[in-house]
Amino acid sequence: MAKPIITFSALKAVIMMGMLVIILVGIKVAADMIVPFILALFIAIILNPMIRRLEGIRVPRVLAITLVISVIIFVVVVLLAYLGTTMNDLTRTLPHYRSSLISPMQTLEPWLQRVGISVSVDELVKYIDPNSAVALVTGLITQLSNAMTSIFLLLLTVVFMLLEVPQLPVKLQQLLSRPAEGMVAIQRALDSVSQYLVLKTAISLVTGLVVWVMLAMLDVRFAFVWALLAFSLNYIPNIGSVLAAIPPVAQVLVFSGLYEALLVVAGYLAINLVFGNIIEPRMMGRGLGLSTLVVFLSLIFWGWLLGPVGMLLSVPLTIAVKIALEQSDGGKRIAVLLSDVTKS
Incomplete structure (x- = not known):
């Protein structure tokens, strides 16, 4: 008797991949x-x-x-x-x-x-x-x-x-097949996402205020707009602070000259160095449990799937997905690929 060309596990994987594609297309639509x-x-x-x-x-x-x-x-x-x-x-x-x-x-x-x-x-x-x-x-x-x-x-x-919120724990316990383990995972996800968002919001707010003061001291027009842009884009990992600096630098280069533009660039570099490389890592601890590559790829993926809001929330969304994957035997392998091994 001939062996089956496709094993049951391979067929199951193909079906799951197909279902995932359908779900992602539905979310995007x-x-x-x-x-x-x-x-x-x-x-x-x-x-x-x-x-x-x-x-x-x-x-x-x-x-x-x-x-x-x-x-x-x-x-x-x-x-x-x-x-x-x-x-x-x-x-x-x-x-x-x-x-x-x-x-x-x-x-x-x-x-x-x-x-x-x-x-x-x-x-x-x-x-x-x-x-x-x-x-x-x-x-x-x-x-x-x-x-x-x-x-x-x-x-x-x-x-x-x-x-x-007060009624959610009771409802979730009745919904989950394994209430004890499920509630622990949900609480862990909520704690991780809440800590990240609260700290990121506080850091972004202070960053925006510092940018406003810096641009006002350099007599840059529309300083409030660029400070608000710095606050918003600071949620985007890796490239957000760079994107926030482009409009004010271009404006100063056009209207004030090269020397003033270099001063603005130096100000943004100093702010990003202090907040991005010193204050933020110390406040958030040793990483987010996600590898640097995964953080960057999640920015692209969630931005494609959900637009600008997906880019702003790419890190907390990926943290929640990683914790959800850790609850199943099959998902644990994918969660390992997403994690930062130096943190474990």
Whole structure:
């Protein structure tokens, strides 16, 4: 009797891979619905320790949630109002950047010709269209005006999630086949993700404030916008701080000159050195239990699957997936590949 060409284990693996592909495609198609839920979930995880502290001083949970969400709404409204004003100012400034670009480009032209690169400044200027930049910023202002509805629905979802937290352990114990082991794994995932998000949020906030002070001292226009960008992109591992530095450096290079731009670059390098290489590793401990390669690949994967929010939350999402994989015999092998062996 001939041996079967495909063994049962191989067939099972193929079926599981097919199911995984179908699930990922479904998530990507439904990303517009899934992303707000995931974002609300992680915001609730960040806020829950604060709610518990207020409960510890005998503040009722409903009142604690109301106070925290009210403060967040006030801060968001103020930020959006200030950001909208700044964007309007930026829109009025953009048409002047075409003439400002000519001088630094003429300075660079002889240097490029010395190394054998033939560049015509007059030809390059023809491709610079300020109208497209103005249209981009105008679109951003329109999105800001429409953002309040989305933010309100997002915070409303967070409120209901926070109200549901006390009942979750009982529901999960009834849902899980092995309640004791499952609850330990869920608590471990929540603790890891919560610790990462709370510390990362605190570090990102301080980073944004330091960037704001640094740019204000260097008299860089729109310092608040670039500080807010530094705060947001600091959640993205490895490349976030680099991406946050590009717009202000380009702005200073165009409007102020090479020397001022080098000062801004030096300021960003100093901030990233202190916060990224000294403060953050000490506060978060010896790594995240994930290899450096996995952190970078997770940035690409979650960014492809969920867009910009996936990039911002790539590390906590990967931590949760790794802990979930550790609960099954087959998943433990994959979890080992994701882990940082120097930590174990």
